Amino acid sequence: MTVLLFHSPDDPVELWVAELRRQLPDVEIRTTPDFGDPSEIDYALVWKPPAGLLASLPNLRVTFSIAAGIDHILADPERPTHVPIVRMLDDNLRDMMSEWAILGVLYFHRFMPEYMAEQPKAIWDRRWPIYTPETHVGVLGLGAIGRDVAEKFRVLGFQVHGWSRTPREVAGIICHHGAAGLEAMLPQCRYLVCVLPLTDETRGIIGARTIAALPEDAVVVNLGRGGHVVDEDLLAALDSGHLRGAFLDVFNEEPLPPGHAYWRHPKVVMTPHVAGELVPQSCAKAIARNLNAHMSGAAMEGVLDLERGY
C-alpha cells in the first residue's frame, strides 16, 4: 500500500489526517513521530520538517509542502536533492491571502489607526478621504497569489502595479519586472504589498533602499516571508516618519520574540503568520490531485524549480 507521512508542528493533525483519508482512501496516512519503518514511506506532506527527517526516508518519491512557499523545506541542509518538492496551490489559501492584503491596505486607507486611538478618548475627528482612483498600490509578486491580490485591488478601484521577475501581462494591472521595473514602480506606491517567495534574490528586498524610494507616508504590507524585510531599516523608516505604518504577518523569527520592537510599536499592526491558512478540507483535495497524478505518471502542479528557487 502507498504510504503518506504527515508532519507539522503547527497544524491540527487529526483534522488533516481525517481529510487526507477522505480524499485518498487507498493511501495509508501516518504521522510523526511514530511512523514505523522509514523505508515504507512513499510521500511526505510537511511543514518545517526537522533536519534529517526527509533524508531518513530512503524510498521517498515526492515531498509536498504544507505551504505555498517551500523555504521551510529548503532550510533543511540534509534534504534529499533528488526528491521533487511540490508547493501548495489552493484557492482558499489564495483567497485568504487576498483578504488579508486588502484588510491591511484598507485599515490604513480608511484611517483606522487614528480612529481606534481616538475612540477611547471620545474624539469625533473626521479625516478627509484619500481619493482611491488616484491611489497606487504596488504588489511585489504576480504569481498564483500576487496576481489575485492585484486583481482584487483593481476591483476596489485603486491604480494597481505588479512586480515580477519575468515580464507578465495582467489586464488592468500596470506590470513591471526586474530591478529597473521596481525602481520605476516604487515612487508611485502609497501602499506596498509583498507576496513574494523567499529566495536568495528576494531576501531583504524591503530594506533601506526600497523604503527610501517609496513616497512619504507610504505603508508596507508584508504577507510574503519575514526574510523579505530588513527589520532595522523598516523600524528606522517608521520612527523617522517616512513611513506611515506597517501591517505585518510574517517575521524573521517566528514566533516573534516577546522583546521585539514590533510588538509595541505604535505604527505596526501585526498578526501571527495567519494571512493564508491551509485549511485541510480544501488543501487535502489539492494534495490528492497531485499525488494521484504522480502515481499515474501524469504531471503535478506546483513543482519547485530548483534553479529559480521557487
Ligand code: NAP
Ligand atoms: P508563485 O506563484 O511562485 O509566484 C511568485 C511570484 O514572485 C512570481 O510572480 C515571481 O515572478 C515573483 N518573483 C519571484 N522572485 C522574484 C524576483 N527575484 N524579483 C521579482 N519577482 C519575483 O508564489 P505564490 O503562490 O504566489 O506565493 C507567494 C509567496 O507567498 C509564497 O512563496 C510565500 O512566501 C507567501 N505566502 C505566505 C503565506 C502567509 O500566511 N503569510 C501564505 C501563503 C504564501 P515570475 O512571475 O516572473 O515568476
